[in-house]
Amino acid sequence: MSMGNVRTKTLPGGVRVFSEPLEEATSVSLGLWIRAGSRDERDAVAGITHLMEHMLFKGTPSRDALKVAQDFESIGAQENAATGEEYTTLYARFLPEHLESALDLMADLVLNPTLADLEREREVIVEEIKMYEDRPDQMADEYLSGLIFNGDNLGRPIIGSAETVRGVDHAILQDFHRDTYNTSNVFVVGAGRLDSEEFERLVEEKLGGMPVGDSFARRASFERPESRFFYKFKETEQYHVSLGSLGLPAGSEDRYAMAALNNVLGGSMGSRLFQEVREKRGLAYAVFSYHQGYSDAGATKVYVGSTTGNVEEAVKVISEQLQAVQEESVGEEELERTKAQLKSSTLLALESTAARMTRIGRSVITGSELLTPAEISERIEAVTAEDIRRLANEHLNLEDMYLSAVGPKELDLGRYLSTN
Numbered sequence: 001m002s003m004g005n006v007r008t009k010t011l012p013g014g015v016r017v018f019s020e021p022l023e024e025a026t027s028v029s030l031g032l033w034i035r036a037g038s039r040d041e042r043d044a045v046a047g048i049t050h051l052m053e054h055m056l057f058k059g060t061p062s063r064d065a066l067k068v069a070q071d072f073e074s075i076g077a078q079e080n081a082a083t084g085e086e087y088t089t090l091y092a093r094f095l096p097e098h099l100e101s102a103l104d105l106m107a108d109l110v111l112n113p114t115l116a117d118l119e120r121e122r123e124v125i126v127e128e129i130k131m132y133e134d135r136p137d138q139m140a141d142e143y144l145s146g147l148i149f150n151g152d153n154l155g156r157p158i159i160g161s162a163e164t165v166r167g168v169d170h171a172i173l174q175d176f177h178r179d180t181y182n183t184s185n186v187f188v189v190g191a192g193r194l195d196s197e198e199f200e201r202l203v204e205e206k207l208g209g210m211p212v213g214d215s216f217a218r219r220a221s222f223e224r225p226e227s228r229f230f231y232k233f234k235e236t237e238q239y240h241v242s243l244g245s246l247g248l249p250a251g252s253e254d255r256y257a258m259a260a261l262n263n264v265l266g267g268s269m270g271s272r273l274f275q276e277v278r279e280k281r282g283l284a285y286a287v288f289s290y291h292q293g294y295s296d297a298g299a300t301k302v303y304v305g306s307t308t309g310n311v312e313e314a315v316k317v318i319s320e321q322l323q324a325v326q327e328e329s330v331g332e333e334e335l336e337r338t339k340a341q342l343k344s345s346t347l348l349a350l351e352s353t354a355a356r357m358t359r360i361g362r363s364v365i366t367g368s369e370l371l372t373p374a375e376i377s378e379r380i381e382a383v384t385a386e387d388i389r390r391l392a393n394e395h396l397n398l399e400d401m402y403l404s405a406v407g408p409k410e411l412d413l414g415r416y417l418s419t420n
Helices: 048-058 065-074 096-111 118-133 136-148 162-166 170-180 196-207 255-266 272-279 311-327 332-349 353-366 373-381 385-395
Strands: 007-010 016-021 028-034 078-083 088-094 186-192 229-233 239-246 286-293 298-306 402-407
Touching (some): 028 353, 048 078, 048 088, 048 096, 088 096, 088 353, 118 136, 136 239, 136 298, 136 402, 255 373
Parallel strands (some): 229 402
Antiparallel strands (some): 239 298
């Protein structure tokens, strides 16, 4: 893995530390990453990883939940946490002089959660589940993932269900913490104004006693669903549609070509979908495409939200654009514009210490190569029109695509995913 300015060290106890010193930075972004996500859960406790993330902030033997919040505020930190399909992370951004205090606090949360107020927090998450159920665009995306990754946990909602979350008691959660939060799964990332040797010393001091354990084995396994189409009735003002297919793993050699394909198709205001669906025909306000890459799998997706009266034409136009990008290579001007957008969006993001920290964490989680800015530019410049067309034919074939819809009336949108 090309690490560029990133230094990596495995401490005597087994915890890995990644640091990227940035002399020009005015902040430090710190992340404690856990290689555990929703894809690693048993069906009976789906959502336990996200629940554990919430419970980390409920206190430790030396800090109750209020004291945790006050300690973050006392150093002026911008803190948060997140759970994904393949990871859990606690992260914070703060001024350099507060590094030791921030690491002491975050290590305490990861190592010593008391799991207080579990019953109350379970109900908070049930309310969060209900919130997502009030977002039909989110529902359409989750249903699409269920079709693409049918038979695999990657196709299951990260947050779980009310039934599975309520089924997690203290004993189950304690066992989960013991089996998951260990040296095989936990690593630390720091980016910004810091000294790598001092950072490593502090991590060893705060996390050196972490227990040894095993990591989760992962192997994605999908099976074709009985139907490529799914409809969910919901009284909505808009009709929400997601369509897509299997994509690329995060570390694929073709990932920059896939990014270029996505940009051409629906990743910007100048993209084909935005122009054809919204600007030329006024069929939708929101229409875009995106790619999700994991360690051993991926998905490429398109979303459109339209009125019930316009959604069929919108999906028809989208299917026509999917075919067009397979049949004809993008022109030189469009290709150069796409490359410029990709380089700009990717490299400008690296001005943020939080973005630097996150890209290191994600690269470790997915096993993907961590490139320098110069190497990223080279990879983007190397993308050809033929690369884009090849990936379009491999991943946007209408006969291999899936479609999910949420709206007030069932429509035969599946007929547009056919070349006949």
